[in-house]
Amino acid sequence: MRFEEELVALLPRLRRFARGLARHASDADDLCQAAIERALKSQDQWQAGTRLDSWMYRITRNLWIDERRATGRRGVHAPIDETVTQIAGDGAAEVEAGALRGDVGGAMARLPDEQREVVLLILVEGYAYREAADILDVPIGTVTSRLARGREALMHLLGEAA
């Protein structure tokens, strides 16, 4: 099958992943667009027969990280950044349990990037730990510990704590 056709088939999932990363719909589609353009440009680096989805997720995620770093350097903060630095991750425990019941988007936004991307890949996109580790280019132990912390924070915020 043609490279472009495979990519088209992948678009709905890729948009979901981008939405999870970027939260706002227009930012997410901008991210998708940048990822598609990068993929078309780097097409020769993709080996036919290997998984196009993992490759695309990696491109998308790396572009997102670059974008976050760039806005950070320019001193421009996305609206969620402040909240994130205040109560992200372990700090989420200071927020009242169930404070964001029903607000999955709000709870996800409170996770640090590195926990959110692991949660998205494994709990939303359904990748195995090993596959997520390959996409993110980190050891599998890093994936499992980030997943555990992200998961606990989400359960706490959404009121699913034991």
Next chain:
Amino acid sequence: MSFDPATVAAFVDGELDDLTARRIEREAASDPALAAEIARHHALRAELAAHYAPVIEAPVPERLRALLVPGAAVDTSLAARREVKRARFGPVHWGAIAAALLLGLTLGMRPWIPAASVGEANGTIVAEGPLARALDTQLASTQPSNAAVRIGLSFKDSAGRYCRSFESRSLNGIGCRDGDGWRLERTMAGQNGADYRQASSGELVAAAAAMMEGEPLDAISEKAARDTGWTHR
């Protein structure tokens, strides 16, 4: 609880070896704390799936598709697929959906392979022919690897109906038992080539997860449900 939290999480994520997974299943039957812990994980997964499902089900914006499909070169199978998606989320015109599906079926059909088939009954899309037969009788655990219609997950939805996800060359979707037939609650274009399988399988699983009440049926309960004609109790 004799399992640490990481092991329980890995169980829910499908990352454990069969032996350990079976031990957890057994123990959960008699350990309410463990069962509650597993349920809590499933609840989070279901909540996440439901939150992101609208994104995956929405039509892809033209500006993204246009990067990959130059206007004049839109091939008809893609157009048909897009039509199915659009129709599903606009005002519901079941007849139009049926037409789009049938168009997709015709385009995707290889005459030597029996295709999935659909019909319309009381304004809903229902399974017919080989698809209906597969949903009625085929078990995921025993189906041949080259089956024309492959059954994925079987589960109960919130209304207590039995539902089954299926994949075929021309059509993927989820059918739920309604009276004597199978009402197609979700439909998406099938894999006219094995390469689509990956992407659409993910969508199907996500859709099934969002509809599912409790756990998917295992091989034994799947067979039991079939043998009693998919009547819900």
